[in-house]
């Protein structure tokens with residue numbers, strides 16, 4: 001990368017005698033990038049290195065000394081060295097006594113070592129104050145200035161004064177410090193950058209399995225069945241018709257799966273008569289990934305809408321329409337206009353459009369820039385009330401689209417009902433249970449439980465004693 005004038009000049013012109021000196025151990029990628037950023041923000045940097053010589057890669061003006069000499073220049077030392085090389089530090093115990101050592105290290109695997117790197121550092125250099133910080137910021141982001149991935153710096157340590165000094169540096173760099181408590185939190189902070197979309201795992205696998213199942217189901221009903229029974233080749237349906245069944249059904253099912261844990265939680269609280277017992281882990285986890293499930297559902301709904309736009313320009317649809325018109329002209333018989341059908345068709349389309357509108361609204365309010373602008377009550381109102389409205393509209397769209405067909409035995413193929421019936425199972429179940437839960441007598445009890453009332457106070461004692469649930 002070519003150096004611009006801002007790379008070399010400190011952004012804030014602080015006179016050298018007022019600049020705080022910070023020492024960085026290690027002249028590798030991270031040490032250099034952090035050093036450059038800190039120089040730009042008005043710090044004076046001294047690098048500690050096995051090979052003390054200045055290089056064009058280091059920020060100009062930075063001093064490079066041996067580890068021991070560099071450590072004497074500052075009372076804050078950022079250890080930009082891999083844990084595997086920390087063995088050089090015990091020899092420096094005397095120089096490092098009373099100093100603040102900032103551990104920035106990451107590992108290659110979650111729980112790679114029995115203790116966190118920061119705790120290991122504390123064992124190696126017992127006289128120093130250890131603070132964990134910066135491990136969630138990448139060298140690349142520091143260097144390119146494009147800190148758009150995350151500006152949050154998790155911090156933990158046992159001495160609050162030491163933590164404050166590090167947080168001041170973090171703020172000076174334009175980042176946001178988040179105090180996570182004592183050094184015990186270090187292993188969690190170290191695991192954080194190693195996780196790959198943890199909250200997306202379950203929603204992703206669930207929707208993938210759902211789509212594969214629905215696809216196979218539709219292929220059996222819409223392609224294999226006509227071939228076996230009528231020797232008709234309907235394989236072309238795999239391109240548009242079947243995706244336009246799989247995606248909307250997946251969207252509706254996932255939307256219902258977002259609201260299902262809420263009703264299960266309510267039933268559990270009613271059954272136990274208290275809100276003070278922990279939910280089972282699976283339910284906790286499910287509750288926590290509702291946003292991700294909802295966003296995947298929204299993605300599928302978008303696909304359904306786009307595929308629906310294709311319907312009028314499909315060859316198969318135009319061919320059928322043309323043939324119908326021609327056969328009516330030949331037989332000189334017109335199909336009578338059915339007001340009922342017109343109503344049904346317009347209503348299901350309109351319900352679909354409205355459902356989609358609220359679906360998108362839910363998606364928009366989940367953007368952090370929007371959700372930060374509303375208070376939690378407004379957010380809950382949108383997510384919970386409008387969420388249920390979306391579920392009702394989309395379920396009604398599918399119900400009316402199906403019309404009276406699901407009562408007809410002729411729509412069964414090899415005993416398999418139409419795919420849209422599968423789409424209705426979970427949404428209808430959720431809506432029926434929710435309807436029961438909001439009946440005044442049940443709602444009153446549930447509200448009391450959620451305000452802290454307990455049916456049987458023995459329950460709460462057992463919970464307080466640490467006994468958890470089923």
Ligand SMILES: Cc1cc2nc3c(=O)[nH]c(=O)nc-3n(C[C@H](O)[C@H](O)[C@H](O)COP(=O)(O)OP(=O)(O)OC[C@H]3O[C@@H](n4cnc5c(N)ncnc54)[C@H](O)[C@@H]3O)c2cc1C
Pocket residue numbers: 255258259260261262263266290291293294295297298359362363365366367380383384385387450451
């Ligand atoms: C497109 C889309 C985007 C989404 N984005 C987000 C998002 O950004 N963030 C997010 O969290 N979810 C998101 N979701 C998921 C979902 O909308 C929310 O989790 C929603 O709040 C669930 O509503 P609920 O009524 O089922 O559950 P909850 O709001 O959890 O509650 C269930 C019921 O219990 C009551 N209740 C719950 N806890 C208490 C309590 N402590 N005291 C008193 N009463 C209580 C509520 O009033 C409600 O009636 C999204 C969904 C979709 C479809």
Ligand SMILES: NC(=O)C1=CN([C@@H]2O[C@H](COP(=O)(O)OP(=O)(O)OC[C@H]3O[C@@H](n4cnc5c(N)ncnc54)[C@H](OP(=O)(O)O)[C@@H]3O)[C@@H](O)[C@H]2O)C=CC1
Pocket residue numbers: 025026027028029030031048049050051079080081082083085088104105106107134135136137138139140
């Ligand atoms: N790169 C990144 O994006 C991020 C890195 N980190 C953490 O920062 C630390 C440094 O990472 P990074 O700069 O990428 O790594 P590098 O391998 O680029 O640099 C490590 C530096 O450690 C020093 N060192 C000391 N002893 C040894 C030794 N025995 N063998 C090799 N090097 C040694 C070297 O500096 P010298 O030659 O001057 O002595 C070397 O340049 C790591 O703990 C890493 O987990 C954290 C967040 C992001």
Ligand code: HEM
Pocket residue numbers: 244245248249251252255301304305308349352353354355356359394397398401419420421423
């Ligand atoms: C702009 C909004 C929408 C329009 C115009 C629309 C239109 C349609 C049309 C035309 C069909 C029939 C498809 C066919 O004949 O093969 C259909 C079916 C369906 N739609 Fe929608 N829809 C919309 C939004 C939604 C949304 C938001 C959902 C749910 C999340 C949804 C769920 C379904 C389902 C489950 C089916 C039945 C699929 C099947 O088995 O064939 N729709 N929709």
Ligand SMILES: [Fe+3]
Pocket residue numbers: 198199200201202203285289
């Ligand atoms: Fe998850």
